[in-house]
Amino acid sequence: MVLQYKLKSETRWKKYPGKAKLKLSVSKYDFRLLNEAKTKVLVDKASYTKVMKRFRQIEFFKRR
Numbered sequence: 001m002v003l004q005y006k007l008k009s010e011t012r013w014k015k016y017p018g019k020a021k022l023k024l025s026v027s028k029y030d031f032r033l034l035n036e037a038k039t040k041v042l043v044d045k046a047s048y049t050k051v052m053k054r055f056r057q058i059e060f061f062k063r064r
Contacts, residue, residue: 001042001055002034 003016008030019026026048033043033051043054 001036001058002038003031003051003055004034005029005031 004013005016005022006013007024007028013032016031022029029048030045031043031048031051032041032045033055034041042058043051
């Protein structure tokens with residue numbers, strides 16, 4: 001899965017580098033989750049907590 005982010009005022013999505021490398025707070029950004037091939041959006045534009053919650057759910061059932 002690929003996690004992408006962008007400032008709420010921007011239009012271009014970027015690859016998520018990690019929480020520590022973000023310049024601003026995560027609340028200032030929009031996040032989304034895609035499959036590895038980047039062909040299917042698993043979680044559309046949402047907050048960091050919502051996207052990470054869904055990410056953990058998918059990982060849990062993938063390893064089950």
